[in-house]
Amino acid sequence: MNARRWTRTVGAAAAATVAYLALGAAPAAAHVEIAEAQPNGDGTTTLTFSFDHSCDNSPTTELVVALPDGVTATTTATPNRWSAAVADDRVTFTGPGLETAQVGLTTRIIARAGDTLHFPVLQRCADGGSYDWIDITADSEHPAPRLIATNAVLANPPDPTTAPTPAAAAGAAQQQGGGATLGQALAVLAAFVLAAAAAGFGLARRV
Incomplete structure (x- = not known):
């Protein structure tokens, strides 16, 4: 295998792994699961639920999806003749x-990445039977569909531009001691330390 082909193969495998982890590593035995989470670029994410x-x-004949805290539904998508x-x-x-x-569900997700x-x-069927996919343990017999939140799917991703810069942090620190600057405060502290050291040295000489 040449280097270029090997790179493409590894890249495809890595992308598949990221997608797998984002969906919570749902086991193959889960018959109702989130097959895709597609960010729409407007703060919403379309979740595709599949059953096989x-x-x-x-x-x-029916799926009833319960939304976790922080998730609201805006629009839906259904198979032909479903509502x-x-x-x-x-x-x-x-x-x-x-x-x-x-079935599709466009959502707004308020959560933290991770x-x-x-x-x-x-899941209800025509003969009156049903399955409850509600277990929160991934390897249980009837696990609930799960999604691991990433910044891409969140309606409120953290804005890196709002993080305080070192200069802003220093400016905030200067607003101490009745308007004294940080440099002034450090100078006072240094003088105090030097005075205390001198006093200690003099006491030691007298002893």
Whole structure:
């Protein structure tokens, strides 16, 4: 394998790994999961939920997605002939039975980078059966879909331009001691230290 081809291969593998980690490293056994988190550039992120398993031989007719704290829904996307309703922290997708499908949810996510967000889902099927995908442990039997928050998906990413600069920090430090500057304060402190040292030296000589 030549160097250029090897670089492309490693780069593709690294990108896949980053995407995998951002979605919380969802195990293959999870039948309802977040398949994609797409930032839209306006503070919203579209989450795509997928399911590839129904209740035995009965197709899925409804998904109820619970939104974690800090996440609000704005718009939805559904398969053909399905509909969606948003009510507070619940989004309900319903329609004719499907064995596999994807539904979309545009969200605003207020969290910290690195937070793990869980989206419990109730999956209902045509025969009345259901699955509760609610466990927060990734390797459990029915794990909830999860997303590890990154700055890219957040509605409130930290603004690096607002971090205090060294000059600004020094200016704030100068506002001490009735308007005395930092240099003046340090000069007073140095004089005090020198005086104390001289006094100690004189005492030692007398002893």
